[in-house]
Amino acid sequence: MSAGDRLPARPLSQILGDAARTGSRPDLAELIAAIPYARYLGIVVERKGTEITTVLRFGQHLIGNPVLPALHGGVVGGFLETTAIMQVVFEANAGVMPKPVDINIDYLRSGRPVDTYGRAVITKLGRRVVNVHAEAWQEEHDRPIATLRGHFLLPIGD
Amino acid sequence: MSSTEAFGAQLLAGIPHAEGLGMAVVEIGNGTAVARVPYAAHLSGDPETGVLHGGVITSLLDNTAGIAIQSRLRAFGGIATLDLRIDYMRPATAGEDIYAFAECYRMTKTVAFVRGVAYHTDRNDPIAAVSAAFMLGTGGGRKPDGAP
Structure with missing residues (x-):
């Protein structure tokens, strides 16, 4: 059974809250399985040490242009946004989901x-704002199909 | 069904992701469009709050922007999103449908510029704002039904 098929045992707030309290990395495979939209698209997370790769498994429901055919631009955008959020959750471990402010x-x-892969890099982890760069590729990593730059908000620490 | 509604329905028909989200064209002008995505719990970003994921809003804004351009072209020419900037103004309200308004305010031979907003009931109280550029005359366009 793969991570994507796993039944979400705990709600998001608990997965993130427990990780932040104990100072351990959140389980991203459990987290992604608890996000309905990510399940709908077919996103899973693979972690090798501190390297996180998101995978968007291809499905017919992701198509936006049936003539080419090509993935919907919104699907690619939603996948990149999710990739960025996973990276922020992993590195900031702030106990809640980061809120997107803007994305480009x-x-x-x-x-x-075909399947699409995603990676994100945090360019600045501030106290309140996180700057993130993410990219999505298919067969060749050095030929990305789309990139995202975004700002995400963290809650004020108490 | 009016010709505008028929044109709108044709623009979304056969697009699996738009159909999967339940997207529908509400209004088409000359360079403007309004489309809707009905609320669905399985598209939320967090089952505890039920708020729709940002990706749903991205899909709706991208598609509505494309329809605004097609309405100005009055043809099914191939267009491709070059870039998309989305500003999230406030979280969507769980349980409520999301509407998007997009306006193609400038078009050259090769590029179309679009701006728009996503909202629940009031365009002046947006959930998100979008600014986008599209390439025109790319491959993958569709002909209207019955066209040679």
Whole structure:
């Protein structure tokens, strides 16, 4: 059974709250399985040490242009936003989901009907704001199909 | 069904992701469009709050922007999103449908510029704002039904 098929045992607030309290990294596979939209798209998270890769498993419901065919721009955007959020949750471990303030998405190539991978890098982890850069690719990592730059808000520490 | 509604329905018909989200065209002008996504719990970003995930809003804004351009082209030419900037003004309210308004305010031979908002009931109280650029005349366009 893969992580994506796992039944969410705990609510998001508990997964994140427990991790922040104990200072341990949140279980991203459990977290992603607890997000209905991520389950709908078919996103899973793979972690190798501190390297996190998100995977968008291809499904027909992700198509936005049936002629090419190509993934919907909103799907690619939603996948990149989720990739960025996973990275922020992992590194900031603030006990809650970060809130997106703004995102900029560049579409570089059309997304073909195959699996898509995502990685994100935090360019600045501030006290309240996190700057993130994320990219999505398919077969070749150095030929990204889209990139995202975004700002995410963390709660004020008490 | 009016010709505008028929045109709108044709623009979304056969787009699996738009159909999957339950997207519908509400209004089409000359360079403007309004579309809606009905609330659905399985599209939320957090089952405790039930608030729709930002990706749903991105899909709706991207698609509505595309429809605004098509309405100005009055054709099913191939268009491709170049970039999309979304500002999140406030969280969506769980249980409520989301509407998007988009306006193609400038079009050159190769590029269309679009701005728009996502909202529940009042366009002046937006959930999110979008600013986007699209390439025109790319491949993958569709012909209207019955066109040669």
